[in-house]
Every structure is written in structure tokens, then in C-alpha cells.
Amino acid sequence: MIGKREKIGWVKFSVCTAAILLCIFGYALFSEDRRLIREEKQLQETAGMLEEGKTKEEILYHIFQEDDEKALEKKGKQFFVRAGFEEETKARYQSRMVQYIVHTGGALLGAYLLITAAAYIWTRETSRRREQEFEQFGSVIEQFYTGNYQVPYKEEEGMKSQLFSRLNSLGKRLEVQEKRIQDEKETTKSLVTDISHQLKTPVTSLKMCLELLEEEELSKEEQKEFLGQAVGQTRRLDSLTKALINISRMETGMISVKKIHAPIMDTVAQAVSSVYGKAQEKNIEMEVVKNSDGIADMAIPHDPHWTREAIANILENAVKYSGRDTCIQIRMMRRTSFLRIEIEDQGIGIDSRDYSKIFQRFYRGTAPQVKKEDGSGVGLYLTRSILEAQGGSISVSAGKQGSIFKIHLSLL
Structure with a gap:
């Protein structure tokens, strides 16, 4: 199936080919007409020489010299008129022109049909190959959606190889990007786990100290001790929080180290x-x-x-x-x-x-x-x-x- 773009291209090519062949046909007709006129003129000159009684040697010499003699041509025409060959000469000219037109036109028409048919076949084959290439590109893109970023191609000359090479580069980038995203997920998961583990101990200790201070009847010395422990755990939480913020900013690229x-x-x-x-x-x-x-x-x-x-x-x-x-x-x-x-x-x-x-x-x-x-x-x-x-x-x-x-x- 030929696409619209290829069909338009083939029509343009056919029209151009027809125009060129018509120009060739017109030039061939013009050349043939000139040749038949020269031939008729030479025949009239020969008849004129016979009318004057020239010898065979003189006639042959005149023919090979291709001299232009208006007087001999005129005498030859008069001779053909007296002999009754004027109409036959015109009929012979027309017959030969018709034969030439038929033969030459047929040859050029056959050439036109052959060229346009070949162009049509080539266009159709090119369109088919292009469709296959688009299907290949489409299948590669479908592979990308499934996470397969391998692009099989050969290092060759041509646009197809260049496109596959670019798709291969894109696939490699996507593969690296996906791996980086996966690594970031694992890092985040590990970071959350570590943070939970690090926060668990000081939060539990702080909670226990505050509960004891709230519920138990404690002496001033015990209250002071538990308050001191609570303050210590609070400081630890503050230090840990600052450290965790720095880690998070460092690992997510929010901290930019500039030399x-x-x-x-x-x-x-x-x-x-x-x-x-x-x-x-x-x-x-x-x-x-x-x-x-x-x-x-x-x-x-x-x-x-x-x-x-x-x-x-x-x-x-x-x-x-x-x-x-x-x-x-x-x-x-x-x-x-x-x-x-x-x-x-x-x-x-x-x-x-x-x-x-x-x-x-x-x-x-x-x-x-x-x-x-x-x-x-x-x-x-x-x-x-x-x-x-x-x-x-x-x-x-x-x-x-x-x-x-x-x-x-x-x-x-």
C-alpha cells in the first residue's frame, strides 16, 4: 500500500517523465521532418541535373558535395510536375512521417509505461520498507515501555542505522535512569529504616522519663535526675535530627558542593x-x-x-x-x-x-x-x-x- 506522500511523489515523477518524453518526441519529429525535406530537396536537385543532361559522375559528385543549388531544385520540381509525381511525392512524405510518428511514438510510449511502472514498483517497495522500519521503531519503543532497553542494530551507513543508533543511546540513558531511580528507592527505603531505628531509642527513653515524671510521686532528687535524662535525650534528638537533615539533603542532591x-x-x-x-x-x-x-x-x-x-x-x-x-x-x-x-x-x-x-x-x-x-x-x-x-x-x-x-x- 502506497501512502499519500509517496503517491503524490509518484504522480509528479510520472508527469515530469511524460513532459520530458514529449519534448524528446517533438524534437525527433522536427529532426525527421528536416531530414525528409533535405532528402526531397536532394532528389529534386538530382532530377534537375538529369534534366540538364549531366553525367553520372557529375551527379554523384554533386550528391557527395551536398551543394545547395536553387536552380537545380526548381528544375527538378518542374520535372516532377510534368511527369505527374508531385502528388505522389507529398503522399510519400506524409506516409513516411506517419510511420515515423507511429514507430517513435510507440517506442516512447512503451518507454514511458516501463519507466512509470518501474517507478511505481520502486515507490511501493520503498513505502513497504519504510513501513517495516516504522514497525521496527514502534516495536523498539514498545520494548522501552516494558523495561527492555536493548536495541539490536548493525553499524551501517544510512539514516536507518543512525536512527537505531540514537534509539540505542536513548535506551542506555533510560536504563541508567531507571537504575538510578531504583537505587534512590532502595536508598530511601534504607534511610527510612535507619531513621526509624535511630529515633526509636531516644524517643522511647524520653517518653518513659516524661511518663514517670507525670505519674509517679518522685522526690526532688529523682525528678531532677529524670529531667536531666529527658534533657539529654532531647539534645540527642536535636543532634540526630540535624544530622538526618544533612544526610537527606546530601543524598538527594540538595546540598551542592562547589569548589x-x-x-x-x-x-x-x-x-x-x-x-x-x-x-x-x-x-x-x-x-x-x-x-x-x-x-x-x-x-x-x-x-x-x-x-x-x-x-x-x-x-x-x-x-x-x-x-x-x-x-x-x-x-x-x-x-x-x-x-x-x-x-x-x-x-x-x-x-x-x-x-x-x-x-x-x-x-x-x-x-x-x-x-x-x-x-x-x-x-x-x-x-x-x-x-x-x-x-x-x-x-x-x-x-x-x-x-x-x-x-x-x-x-x-
């Missing part, structure tokens, strides 16, 4: 200042060591706000899990393509089996000292996420007494 060239010492100094008060309460010394000249004034590409937040999380843990009268040392070393920041404390240390786990969301370790301290287990997870978002990394190893956290920030 700018800024002095790294300013960022480290602000992180130290944010935990300085807590360190003073335990008389913990915080020392910054620059192992390379120029670091104090060096500006590197990083996000000052979030990098400060990441470093502060490590320092808060160092202060929390270190004893009184200890020291936290911050060392900075410049390398070829990165800046290395080491934070070493004199705290309880970390079991080597937990080196990779402590950067997971809500993981707090198994040491008894860790269980005694308040915490949500999201600080180091956020630290890792912040550093990786700007092309950096973090790791941990054992120190002389406590732990050494190693941060790498790219200089490129």
Missing part, C-alpha cells in the same frame, strides 16, 4: 575553632603542624564551608573519645597533585576490623567506650560524602596511641 580556590589554612582554623570549647573542657591541646613551606598561604580548590564541616566532624569525634590532658595534632603535607591532612588523636583507638565500617551511615562501632557516649553515627558518613563530592578521600589507621584520620584533597 573554589580558597586558603586551606582558613578552613582548618575555622574547623578547629568550632570544637575548641569542647577541647578546653577536657584540657585537650590542639596543635596544627605545617610540614611544607607555603601551606599557610596556599589556596586550593575546595568548598570551604563543607570541608570545614567535614574536618570538624573528625575533630569532634577526636575530642569525644580522647581522655583529659591529651593532644590532637593536625598535620598538613603538600604532594604533587594533592594536599594531605592528618588528624591524630590520643583517644581509645579503632579496631582495624572497623576501619571501613565507621564511614557507613549510622555505624558507631562495638567498643564499650563508644556505647557510653552520645552519638548518631552519621558524622563520619557525612565527612566521607562531602570529601568524595569534591574529588577527595578519607581513610583511617592506627596511631601511636589513638587513631590517624588521613584526608586527601586534590590540587587540580
Whole structure:
């Protein structure tokens, strides 16, 4: 079945072909008419020469020279009139023209029919192939709806191959997008589960304290104790809520980490200042060591706000899990393509089996000292996420007494 567009194209082609063949036919008739007139003229000239008594040699010479002799032509016409051949000559001319018209017109008509038939067949075949291609494209799109994004095609020249190549690229993008959506669903599900688990303990403790305060007859000392526990659980909930908000914003892309060239010492100094008060309460010394000249004034590409937040999380843990009268040392070393920041404390240390786990969301370790301290287990997870978002990394190893956290920030 030929579509409307292909049918119009075939009609236009047929009309153009007919016009061209008519022009050829007209030119052929004109040429044949000229040839017959020349032939008649030569015959009259030959008759005129016979009338004058020319020899055979002179007649042949005149014919091959193709000289134009008006006088000989005139004598030849007069000779044909006297001999009674004028009407026969006209009839012969007309008969030959009719034969030429029939033969040439028939040949051109046959050529026209053959060309238009071939064009029709070609148009129909092209339309059929195009319909098949549309069906193939339609089947591929139907596959996309069912979640099958594989597009079988061969690398060839032509529009069809280019279209299939683009469909294949689209399929790959849709597959990546679907996987990302699925991962986001799993992440959200896991996050909701983790949040529920993290909120359950402090909410239960807070509820129990408030119920006891409301229902039981307690002494002032007991009331003070339960109020203190309630305040502690409230603070824990507040800290946990802030951490959960940061996690949610980080994982959904609401937190945008933007690197700018800024002095790294300013960022480290602000992180130290944010935990300085807590360190003073335990008389913990915080020392910054620059192992390379120029670091104090060096500006590197990083996000000052979030990098400060990441470093502060490590320092808060160092202060929390270190004893009184200890020291936290911050060392900075410049390398070829990165800046290395080491934070070493004199705290309880970390079991080597937990080196990779402590950067997971809500993981707090198994040491008894860790269980005694308040915490949500999201600080180091956020630290890792912040550093990786700007092309950096973090790791941990054992120190002389406590732990050494190693941060790498790219200089490129």
C-alpha cells in the first residue's frame, strides 16, 4: 500500500517523465521532418541535373558535395510536375512521417509505461520498507515501555542505522535512569529504616522519663535526675535530627558542593575553632603542624564551608573519645597533585576490623567506650560524602596511641 506522500511523489515523477518524453518526441519529429525535406530537396536537385543532361559522375559528385543549388531544385520540381509525381511525392512524405510518428511514438510510449511502472514498483517497495522500519521503531519503543532497553542494530551507513543508533543511546540513558531511580528507592527505603531505628531509642527513653515524671510521686532528687535524662535525650534528638537533615539533603542532591580556590589554612582554623570549647573542657591541646613551606598561604580548590564541616566532624569525634590532658595534632603535607591532612588523636583507638565500617551511615562501632557516649553515627558518613563530592578521600589507621584520620584533597 502506497501512502499519500509517496503517491503524490509518484504522480509528479510520472508527469515530469511524460513532459520530458514529449519534448524528446517533438524534437525527433522536427529532426525527421528536416531530414525528409533535405532528402526531397536532394532528389529534386538530382532530377534537375538529369534534366540538364549531366553525367553520372557529375551527379554523384554533386550528391557527395551536398551543394545547395536553387536552380537545380526548381528544375527538378518542374520535372516532377510534368511527369505527374508531385502528388505522389507529398503522399510519400506524409506516409513516411506517419510511420515515423507511429514507430517513435510507440517506442516512447512503451518507454514511458516501463519507466512509470518501474517507478511505481520502486515507490511501493520503498513505502513497504519504510513501513517495516516504522514497525521496527514502534516495536523498539514498545520494548522501552516494558523495561527492555536493548536495541539490536548493525553499524551501517544510512539514516536507518543512525536512527537505531540514537534509539540505542536513548535506551542506555533510560536504563541508567531507571537504575538510578531504583537505587534512590532502595536508598530511601534504607534511610527510612535507619531513621526509624535511630529515633526509636531516644524517643522511647524520653517518653518513659516524661511518663514517670507525670505519674509517679518522685522526690526532688529523682525528678531532677529524670529531667536531666529527658534533657539529654532531647539534645540527642536535636543532634540526630540535624544530622538526618544533612544526610537527606546530601543524598538527594540538595546540598551542592562547589569548589573554589580558597586558603586551606582558613578552613582548618575555622574547623578547629568550632570544637575548641569542647577541647578546653577536657584540657585537650590542639596543635596544627605545617610540614611544607607555603601551606599557610596556599589556596586550593575546595568548598570551604563543607570541608570545614567535614574536618570538624573528625575533630569532634577526636575530642569525644580522647581522655583529659591529651593532644590532637593536625598535620598538613603538600604532594604533587594533592594536599594531605592528618588528624591524630590520643583517644581509645579503632579496631582495624572497623576501619571501613565507621564511614557507613549510622555505624558507631562495638567498643564499650563508644556505647557510653552520645552519638548518631552519621558524622563520619557525612565527612566521607562531602570529601568524595569534591574529588577527595578519607581513610583511617592506627596511631601511636589513638587513631590517624588521613584526608586527601586534590590540587587540580
